[in-house]
Amino acid sequence: MPNREALQPAGLAIPKSPYSSVIVSGDLVFTAGQAPFDSDGNLVSDDFAEQTHQTLRNLRSCLEAAGCRVSDVLKVTAYIVDPADFATFNEIYQQYFTEPYPARATLVTNLLGFKVEIEAIARKP
Template sequence: MAKRIINTPKAPAALGPYSQAIEVNGTLYISGQIPFVPETMTLVSDDVKAQTRQSLENLKAILDEAGYTFNDVVKASCFIKDMNDFAAVNEVYAEYLGEAKPARACVEVARLPKDVKVEIELIAVK
């Protein structure tokens, strides 16, 4: 089993001992992305839609680096701080993954890294 580590400066650096993504046997596993601006490693905004968009842009940068697109995504996991933001998160999410329609889970969590409102992870297959 060959394992390829994916890393790009176009997405935020890992905040701990993990990789942005790992590709194994044509499957790409992308670590959860929070809404940090890669260049500054700071939160994009307090607005949940802006946070969702930045998280998805970070995921797109990793997909691009690995040679994948959102159409290759088969599973998404969304973690949100407040389920009342579900519709707002979905609105932005649909702009990026609406056509791909991967399987998905969306759960409310007590707390996310750096107290952000949203974190999204993906699995993509070639």
């Protein structure tokens, strides 16, 4: 069985459901889906852009807890509720990720009370 370590980044709300925020296995880092919640677990805003920024900041905190940077991300999976927000999502995404961009899938789906969720797989430098 592969060795794995669960991490809880400082400043990130502790999950209420049974999952880890970050799992490190060897040099691979897997984040749970990050959502637009502040450190107290409160939704930051109803605005899609603000939710996306908070979600990406939370994702960055997960990566940093594992000794990674956003530039170490290999794959991103993003979930959005409204396809009309896709262009805004891409604009904000490019403020956090630069070329060469990670591989990415973006899905339109229902989420539990928020508008965006993002997870990533990274390799430690």
